[in-house]
Amino acid sequence: MLEAIAIHHGYENEPVFEGVSMSVMPGEVVAIIGPSGVGKSTLLRLLALFDEPNRGSIEYDSDAIWQVSEQQRLEYRRQIGMVFQEASLFDASVRRNAEYGLRVRQSWADRLRHELSSLVGHTNGTGDAIDALETVGLGEKADQDATSLSGGEAQRVAFARALAYDPEILLLDEPTSDLDPRNTAVIEEAVFEAKNRDIGVVIATHDMHQAERVADRVAVLLENDIIEIGPTEQIFENPTDERTRKFIEGELIY
Numbered sequence: 001m002l003e004a005i006a007i008h009h010g011y012e013n014e015p016v017f018e019g020v021s022m023s024v025m026p027g028e029v030v031a032i033i034g035p036s037g038v039g040k041s042t043l044l045r046l047l048a049l050f051d052e053p054n055r056g057s058i059e060y061d062s063d064a065i066w067q068v069s070e071q072q073r074l075e076y077r078r079q080i081g082m083v084f085q086e087a088s089l090f091d092a093s094v095r096r097n098a099e100y101g102l103r104v105r106q107s108w109a110d111r112l113r114h115e116l117s118s119l120v121g122h123t124n125g126t127g128d129a130i131d132a133l134e135t136v137g138l139g140e141k142a143d144q145d146a147t148s149l150s151g152g153e154a155q156r157v158a159f160a161r162a163l164a165y166d167p168e169i170l171l172l173d174e175p176t177s178d179l180d181p182r183n184t185a186v187i188e189e190a191v192f193e194a195k196n197r198d199i200g201v202v203i204a205t206h207d208m209h210q211a212e213r214v215a216d217r218v219a220v221l222l223e224n225d226i227i228e229i230g231p232t233e234q235i236f237e238n239p240t241d242e243r244t245r246k247f248i249e250g251e252l253i254y
């Protein structure tokens with residue numbers, strides 16, 4: 001389980017959060033909803049262990065991540081995949097792009113073993129990448145150059161890259177904000193596939209309907225804090241905080 005406990009964070013003395021707590025369990029989808037600029041990406045970056053919070057603790061299976069050794073933290077980081085708002089692919093085949101995460105996430109020992117076994121022709125090491133590409137409906141485009149893909153397809157490759165190395169946690173930052181309904185549906189199906197594989201997923205989204213479709217729990221990020229977190233149905237049908245109801249119904253303008 002990945003957990004943020006009483007996180008305070010901000011930039012140049014400007015607070016973004018004051019006391020945010022949330023968690024994600026294996027096989028669970030948690031959506032973070034909140035207005036633009038409230039700090040959804042900042043929270044994901046903290047959960048991804050890219051940045052250390054100013055105060056509070058990020059814990060992985062009850063281990064305080066910023067208290068452990070650099071080496072141990074790197075091991076935890078390898079368990080966490082992140083898909084950003086915009087896919088950044090490089091000029092190579094779709095397959096190479098999907099494999100990229102597999103390579104960088106491997107420990108040196110695994111990488112060396114992998115390189116050695118490919119030298120003697122035992123493995124091409126692409127099985128997981130192809131599997132992940134098939135999950136996002138792009139198995140047939142594996143050999144195509146990534147630069148020839150549409151924006152929606154590129155975003156699906158970015159998702160496949162994160163899925164390929166079988167992380168324990170997947171963090172998605174507005175993964176469908178620029179996508180058409182078809183590409184959005186593919187990504188949402190892939191979220192369910194990740195959940196079926198027992199991956200814990202956190203998805204930041206502007207799209208309330210998406211949160212309602214994919215999430216088991218929803219966290220409402222407003223005014224420097226998660227004002228409410230709970231089962232999706234409860235948040236949408238019967239929130240305990242009046243601000244949640246107003247935000248969901250579009251009455252709160254930010």
Ligand SMILES: Nc1ncnc2c1ncn2[C@@H]1O[C@H](COP(=O)(O)OP(=O)(O)OP(=O)(O)O)[C@@H](O)[C@H]1O
Pocket residue numbers: 011012016034035036037038039040041042043
């Ligand atoms: N590197 C940075 N330096 C300074 N301020 C930053 C930095 N990153 C984010 N901020 C500020 O922190 C606040 C939260 O930004 P963040 O991107 O986390 O919000 P968000 O909810 O993800 O927004 P959006 O939904 O528009 O992507 C904003 O006021 C933003 O301007």
